[in-house]
Amino acid sequence: MPDGRGDRTRAAARTLRCLVAGVVAAALALSVVHAAAAPKPGSEITAHVVKVRDGDSMQIRHGGATVDVRVFGVDSPERSQPWSARAKSFTAGLVGDQDVVVKVKDVDRYGRIVGDVKLKDGRDLAHELLRAGLAWYYRRYANDATLGELEAEAKAARRGLWSEPKPVPPWKFRADRRA
Numbered sequence: 001m002p003d004g005r006g007d008r009t010r011a012a013a014r015t016l017r018c019l020v021a022g023v024v025a026a027a028l029a030l031s032v033v034h035a036a037a038a039p040k041p042g043s044e045i046t047a048h049v050v051k052v053r054d055g056d057s058m059q060i061r062h063g064g065a066t067v068d069v070r071v072f073g074v075d076s077p078e079r080s081q082p083w084s085a086r087a088k089s090f091t092a093g094l095v096g097d098q099d100v101v102v103k104v105k106d107v108d109r110y111g112r113i114v115g116d117v118k119l120k121d122g123r124d125l126a127h128e129l130l131r132a133g134l135a136w137y138y139r140r141y142a143n144d145a146t147l148g149e150l151e152a153e154a155k156a157a158r159r160g161l162w163s164e165p166k167p168v169p170p171w172k173f174r175a176d177r178r179a
Contacts, residue, residue, distance in 0.1 A: 039104045039113060047102065049095045054079060055087025055134055056126075057112065058095060060102065068112040072105045073142035074126045074135035075170045083161040087134040094119055094128060114141075133160020136169050 039045050039062075047060035047067070055076025059066050076091075077084040095117065103116040117125040129135035130150035137144075137151040155162045168176075 038107055039102075041104050041106055043104045045102050045104065045113075046099060048099050049097060052088060052092040052096050054084065055091050055129060058091070058117075060100065068110070069102055069117065070108060070112045070114045071117050071126050071129070071135075072114050073116075073138055073144055073147050074129050075138045076129060076135040077161060078170050078173050081168065081170065081173055082164060083134060083167075086160070087129065090132055090134050091125065091129070094123075094125060100125075130154060131159075133157075133162045136161075138171075140171070 045060075045062050047062040049058050050061050050066060051059040053059065053068075056071040056074050058069050060069050061067075076087040098120060100120070101118040102113060103118065104113055105116065106114045108114050119125060119128075126135070126147065127150055130137060130147060131154060133154035135151075137147040139148070154160060161167045
């Protein structure tokens with residue numbers, strides 16, 4: 001006489017398959033919505049800065065969602081590097097709790113929008129960071145003579161991180177930490 005365990009096992013397996021199918025469908029739906037909502041390179045978005053993460057990255061509120069943004073063309077000191085706190089504070093003073101315009105260049109491998117960040121008064125955040133000596137010109141990703149000139153001016157004036165005897169660029173700092 002059957003004891004019902006086989007029926008219960010089949011029912012549990014069927015329930016598990018339905019649950020997995022539902023989770024997969026939900027994940028696919030979310031990824032489609034996220035892909036559709038991602039701004040395209042060349043587009044401009046106006047958004048409100050809700051959090052400054054560090055000198056060259058922030059979170060913005062756009063279209064009802066919180067989105068991470070990385071400033072194009074510059075690299076500010078990492079959190080445990082000299083001048084990191086000053087770069088973050090400087091950026092927060094310019095864009096914290098403010099509306100900005102982001103000219104989208106790309107979406108990076110971490111899902112962040114990479115773009116030119118324009119302040120309310122029209123100034124470019126990357127230019128201001130370089131001018132203050134609180135970022136390096138990120139030549140690996142940007143080819144912009146203005147960025148190079150601003151970095152050279154800050155370096156010659158020994159502003160910000162350029163007042164250090166041998167400042168270590170963040171990309172080298174990250175590579176050294178991985179090694």
